[in-house]
Amino acid sequence: xxxxxxxxxxxxxxxxxxxxxxxxxxxxxxxxxxxxxxxxxxxxxxxxxxxxxxxxxxxxxxxxxxxxxxxxxxxxxxxxxxxxxxxxxxxxxxxxxxxxxxxxxxxxxxxxxxxxxxxxxxxxxxxxxxxxxxxxxxxxxxxxxxxxxxxxxxxxxxxxxxxxxxxxxxxxxxxxxxxxxxxxxxxxxxxxxxxxxxxxxxxxxxxxxxxxxxxxxxxxxxxxxxxxxxxxxxxxxxxxxxxxxxxxxxxxxxxxxxxxxxxxxxxxxxxxxxxxxxxxxxxxxxxxxxxxxxxxxxxxxxxxxxxxxxxxxxxxxxxxxxxxxxxxxxxxxxxxxxxxxxxxxxxxxxxxxxxxxxx
Ligand code: PMP
Numbered sequence: 001x002x003x004x005x006x007x008x009x010x011x012x013x014x015x016x017x018x019x020x021x022x023x024x025x026x027x028x029x030x031x032x033x034x035x036x037x038x039x040x041x042x043x044x045x046x047x048x049x050x051x052x053x054x055x056x057x058x059x060x061x062x063x064x065x066x067x068x069x070x071x072x073x074x075x076x077x078x079x080x081x082x083x084x085x086x087x088x089x090x091x092x093x094x095x096x097x098x099x100x101x102x103x104x105x106x107x108x109x110x111x112x113x114x115x116x117x118x119x120x121x122x123x124x125x126x127x128x129x130x131x132x133x134x135x136x137x138x139x140x141x142x143x144x145x146x147x148x149x150x151x152x153x154x155x156x157x158x159x160x161x162x163x164x165x166x167x168x169x170x171x172x173x174x175x176x177x178x179x180x181x182x183x184x185x186x187x188x189x190x191x192x193x194x195x196x197x198x199x200x201x202x203x204x205x206x207x208x209x210x211x212x213x214x215x216x217x218x219x220x221x222x223x224x225x226x227x228x229x230x231x232x233x234x235x236x237x238x239x240x241x242x243x244x245x246x247x248x249x250x251x252x253x254x255x256x257x258x259x260x261x262x263x264x265x266x267x268x269x270x271x272x273x274x275x276x277x278x279x280x281x282x283x284x285x286x287x288x289x290x291x292x293x294x295x296x297x298x299x300x301x302x303x304x305x306x307x308x309x310x311x312x313x314x315x316x317x318x319x320x321x322x323x324x325x326x327x328x329x330x331x332x333x334x335x336x337x338x339x340x341x342x343x344x345x346x347x348x349x350x351x352x353x354x355x356x357x358x359x
Contacts, residue, residue: 005343053247084112149175300330
């Protein structure tokens with residue numbers, strides 16, 4: 001069966017060569033006579049997999065030695081709880097509110113301490129990222145939380161705020177590994193895997209060591225970063241196959257030239273679609289130009305009926321999962337690392353044909 005161009009926001013497209021490699025190794029991994037899915041998480045073969053995944057991620061993101069990489073479960077959503085449970089020492093944190101996911105992070109954190117929403121873009125329907133360069137962050141905060149890429153609204157930070165000594169915590173679920181970032185600016189980075197890392201079921205946490213070991217007394221053992229840090233993410237059975245798939249994705253990214261090269265490709269892909277949207281008389285993007293995401297690009301025609309007609313045409317052309325999130329409507333093209341440039345070009349072609357037939 002032919003593969004489609006899958007614009008899903010997540011779980012989303014994976015590199016075809018990665019899927020092919022996993023398929024080739026599926027029944028008999030490294031002459032073990034079994035699949036990675038059947039390997040003990042305490043075996044030396046699995047140990048090699050998780051160590052390589054960690055090393056490759058460290059290389060790809062240039063992660064300093066004083067940061068730990070944790071391979072966890074529970075999705076980015078569980079981090080909405082783990083962050084306050086582990087970092088809320090004084091009892092107060094600042095959140096920047098930029099969309100549906102930050103809303104959930106804020107709601108959850110409120111159970112564990114006092115939350116200040118320091119800035120919000122709710123006034124304009126989350127179509128921009130608030131300017132933070134003039135903000136003086138109050139030293140009382142245990143941490144400041146941002147969502148670097150807003151998957152649903154299609155916005156992203158172009159500059160990472162400088163929070164000084166206050167740890168900056170980032171939900172990077174939908175743009176981790178898509179562009180070069182300076183890990184040293186962050187206290188904690190977390191991401192669900194199912195966009196730029198691999199299949200669902202794995203959650204990555206990159207955490208500065210001094211932030212580990214401060215969890216609340218009644219923090220469940222599985223939600224304490226120290227538990228996972230002390231046991232190299234092997235306190236209990238980790239999502240072994242998802243970690244293996246992530247390691248193949250990291251390998252693919254390294255072979256391709258690393259995150260810098262990936263960023264170049266991502267900027268090129270996004271420019272093709274934004275370039276078309278800018279001159280189109282039928283399709284438009286709701287997002288302010290300087291806050292545009294490279295990963296998730298919402299767009300719409302002028303009516304819901306035309307949107308539906310376009311979606312049907314796109315589907316017939318093999319461009320799938322383009323329907324926008326129910327809270328935003330219209331369309332959304334998620335063009336993560338594994339979306340080839342050909343997919344974006346094909347999308348623009350189909351949009352052009354549609355527009356020409358509706359003049
Ligand atoms: N944060 C962001 C920015 C997301 O895009 C998502 C999922 N799409 C989540 C959090 C929730 O992730 P999970 O489903 O892994 O809990």
